[in-house]
Amino acid sequence: MKKIAVFTSGGDSPGMNACIRAVVRTGIFRGLEVYGINRGYEGMIEGDIFLMNSHSVSNIVQRGGTMLKSARSSEFRTPEGRKTAYEQLSALGIEGLVAIGGDGTFTGAKIFFEEYGIPTIGCPGTIDNDIYGTDYTIGFDTAVNTALEAIDKIRDTAAAHDRIFFVEVMGRDAGFIAVESGIGGGAEFVMVPETQTDLNMVVNTLKSHREFRSSSIIVVAEGDDLGNADHIMAIVKEKIQDPTREFKVTTLGHIQRGGSPTARDRVLGSRCGMGAVDGLIAGKTNCMSGLMNNELVYTPFADCIGKHKPLHPDHLALMEILNI
CATH class of the missing domain: 3.40.50.450 (Rossmann fold)
Incomplete structure (x- = not known):
């Protein structure tokens, strides 16, 4: 050759x-x-x-x-x-x-x-x-660290305003980015395509956290079995029925592909x-x-x-x- x-x-x-x-x-x-x-x-x-x-x-x-x-x-x-x-x-x-x-x-x-x-x-x-x-x-490692940096920053503003943030990361068929950035970023929940999401458990846990934790981060892989972060956030908000709590979605998108x-x-x-x-x-x-x-x-x-x-x-x- x-x-x-x-x-x-x-x-x-x-x-x-x-x-x-x-x-x-x-x-x-x-x-x-x-x-x-x-x-x-x-x-x-x-x-x-x-x-x-x-x-x-x-x-x-x-x-x-x-x-x-x-x-x-x-x-x-x-x-x-x-x-x-x-x-x-x-x-x-x-x-x-x-x-x-x-x-x-x-x-x-x-x-x-x-x-x-x-x-x-x-x-x-x-x-x-x-x-x-x-x-x-x-x-993969760069994408995880990009997502992790964003999650850390989102947690700051979530804590400042007592908000629940749903952070959507890439992963249409696989949840590797969601899992590693979620664990590394201290997320309360990580939702991935490989496992079935128990939304009732998520809702009940968020309700119980209300007494001692004012903000939460939930990392969602875009291919989760329940849908994307916007869809899941809407369902959770409807189930919690608490007008005093704010829910936000951040979709990281293609920033995960770029960078040094x-x-x-x-x-x-x-x-x-x-x-x-x-x-x-x-x-x-x-x-x-x-x-x-x-x-x-x-x-x-x-x-x-x-x-x-x-x-x-x-x-x-x-x-x-x-x-x-």
Whole structure:
């Protein structure tokens, strides 16, 4: 193998640039030519591909987002789109790919390999931390700390006005951000898609807290089984029926995706990027480079896509214990 390319796809996450940097410099260190593909699969189809050198990735490790941009490509989902992408790569002699992203990215890479045989190794780039085969995903730690900083600030104003705040964090299908930011931020309740929310228990606990706790923070993952934070707040307010208590909602939204990555995400991205290049050189394909128990591991795309990554049981226990 002499030529490889790297791209980012799907939702951006802090630490992707550290991963790109590691891919480029590891590839050059190992004697490869490394190309960058702008805008993921869309850029692959359009031929937006350029040769990178060590200087190409200077001064990016501290930046959020992705220097290679990201896009979702409906055209790549078609056989015609994938054929065009293959022709663009073949014209440059590119023999292997590093795909930084999540489920959708890996699904596309798996199908692409099955049709055209270009080996691909993925790196887990998503703030949701919901990819099987790695303890943490690139961007998760930064997103949690961003949410935690916001929760700390919201608690100040909640206490000043004796308010109950519902803080909505990202997590359409997984509650990892909600759980870690909720535990770290001292939230009274954390609501996540993985568990069924007992709203009567929440209401009764908030009523009992009235005697000794004037304000409360409730962290809600956007994909909770009862709905989003606005919907849940309206139900709780109706059930409590206390005109002296104020209820507020704060939706953190896309601020969780941005910002300078933490040291943990920079190191994770760098290790996964190096592992991806070394995996390609070793002949691996259709798998993801991740870390489990602080060791580099390769997990087949079929497992990354098909297997559910559960919340840690200790975290679930803490959620119940700490809200008393």
